[in-house]
C-alpha cells in the first residue's frame with residue numbers, strides 16, 4: 215500500500231516545553247506510521263526556504279528569529295489522508311481559533327508560539343520531506359496495518 219506522507223515539525227517552543235512525547239503520541243494513537251524523525255537545528259537559510267511562500271509577510275523576520283532559537287523535532291508520518299487529517303489534528307494557525315482536542319487548541323495560546331507545523335497539501339508535503347529528509351524515509355510494515363485499514 216502506497217501511503218500518503220506528511221511533514222510534521224515540533225517548533226522550538228514545543229521542544230522546550232517538553233511536548234514532543236504528547237504530540238508523537240497523538241499521531242501514533244491515530245494510526246499513522248512514523249517513517250522518519252530527528253532533532254535538528256537548521257540554519258536561517260533552511261527555514262527561509264521552508265517558509266519561502268511567506269517571505270513578503272511583516273511577521274516573517276521575527277518568525278524566522280523564533281524558529282532558530284533551538285532545535286526542532288522533524289517527522290514524517292504516513293497514512294491514508296495524512297496531510298488533511300494531520301492539519302486537523304494540529305488545529306488552526308491561530309491557537310485562539312483552534313478547538314480543544316486539537317494540538318494547538320490544547321497546548322498553546324499565541325500565533326507566534328503555535329508549537330507545530332504540518333504540511334498543507336500533498337504536493338507541499340513531498341517538497342518539505344525532500345527539504346528536511348534528503349537522506350530519505352524508512353519503509354516498514356506496521357503489524358497493526360490490518361487492524362487500522364480494511
Ligand code: DAT
Nearest residue numbers: 268273277306307325326328330331332334
Ligand atoms: P500554518 O503554520 O498553520 O501552516 P502559515 O503557513 O500561514 O500557517 O504560517 C506559518 C507560520 O507563520 C504560522 O504557523 C505562524 C506564523 N504566522 C502566520 N501568520 C502569522 C501572523 N499573522 N502573525 C504572526 N505569525 C504568524
Ligand code: MG
Nearest residue numbers: 331332333334
Ligand atoms: Mg503553512
